[in-house]
Amino acid sequence: MKRTVRQLADGREIIYFDERPDAPAREAVDTRDLPPVAATSEIRLDPLAGEWVALAAHRQTRTYKPPTDLCPLCPSRPGKPSEIPEADYDVVVFENRFPSFSEDVSGSPSTVDDMGLVPTAPGRGRCEVVCFTSDHDGSFATLSPQRVRTVVDAWADRTEALSIVEGVEQVFPFENRGEEIGVTLHHPHGQIYGYPFVTPKTRRMLEVARSYQEKHGRPVLGDVLAAERKSGTRVIAESEHWTAFVPPAARWPVHVLVVPRRQVPDIPALTSGERDDFARLYLDVLGRFDRLYDRPLPYIASWNQAPVRTERDLGWLHLELFSILRARDKLKYLAGSESGMGVWINDATPEQIADRLRAAA
Template structure:
């Protein structure tokens, strides 16, 4: 681990273990001043984050000024080295950070809305130094290195004060809202357990109490037996369209063994994930004969509780419902969280299986 000019950590993951990274960040950067705050909605019980300092974050820079490319003479970037395989660094515009000032309180001192500093951690993961690359075009070896980075950082963030859940994810494409086109993802260390995870744990707990088995294990077994929604099946992973898919493209990639998080995967499971996931991504890009905009994120167990209920899996979804049409989250979805899909899960799966 090394440090950038403002003191943030930067960690290199290389194919050659003995390779040393010695380049120094020569930029004149002021210290990061995060002012993150979390507030709990009194009507839903869900935590909401406020991070007003992110308004000034980098927005769609030209390719020759990309902050995620390796540094070049006269054009220093977030990565001081002239090249890298995979690199992780602390986000300069984090939604959550360790040095956020303040103490827990309530809004307006009325006691209805608890509030607290957003103390946790956010990191950026660059999947390749190739600005024009894509995760779908990485080699299996490179994907395996990314998995190692995810595992390492998940374990490290789980030891970070204030972090309750670790969420590695990738946003891809302008339609998703991406403002940096270089292939990269992020890792959020949340200071709370996310609302979606809380709901999934509630369902998992009730299912175990009634059936004595994990719900995702039974879903996985049913999907593998039916095959109607399976996209890719490997030795240790199966990718399928969820039977109640919300999005026009929606895939879950699930390990055959119940594990709580990425660090718990074996070497063979990590290898097989690289093969299965690349197959899924390449089918996604072939679906409309264009790069698919998507969000892909890992569902991992909370750091400190309910780890026996969770079943690690990756979820990928896209807002693109045809080559040139987007699915907008309108009244029903945005207002009431009631989803209406324009295609059945079986149709989505058939289209992805046919995409080559």
């Protein structure tokens, strides 16, 4: 793989990941007249829940459902410059123009209204966009195994880079797909967040992992994985290094975990063989997703990685995929119980979900 770092017109970093070492030099210049990025991110600690909330009012003006010929993630064309100056690319990562968190945010920790009740701090971190392909009409599911491997290597590269950014406590690569999920740019892409705190979900999972380890002397996800493989009831696909299964307490109408057999804290820790093997299995799973209702399935794919600096020995890397589509033309809305109380009610059992995904092979 060939890695090339360049800058966009406003100073943001852009990184090209080319599959061929002899790929053409990436020397195209961003000709746009762009103002400097002016992020005003702030985080506030909810005094009742003990969770950080990010405030990023500057994102209100971000790009929203542009026409295809003005897609900012397609390669640049004569008269139509985009976020990617080159005329073609394999995989590209660049700093988000409308970041939720930014390295350039100024200020110091304080409290709301100087009353000492609600801590507040600058939303320092980093947010990046990952373009999986230059093909606007493609999807992750239509990528080649080689391209998926390039994406995995890009995720690993950026996880390592963001992990040493001052103030970043957790790195989160993810993909949102489909308008039903809230996607406003249809070009195949994902994002990577460098959070200035450990997220509430990860913090809770670490608490559970710590308690289980102290009681049983083993990782909880390791035991769950072993139990699922032994039962096979909810397993939908397996490979040499990975297992994809519906979690036994699935929250979503389509819900899958993709877990490596070996405990590793994050993507950079995966071996070359594990990365290649993931590419093949993941494409299998995504193909089943799209065949489930015979239509492109809206989904969120989120990588659960260990925090950058704390309790890394408790982390077990895994990918979580889920969809809000409960039938071809029916959405699962997060209503009172889910949104108000955080108590999930699923309209299908995990076993039914697994049966449907196995049938979609």
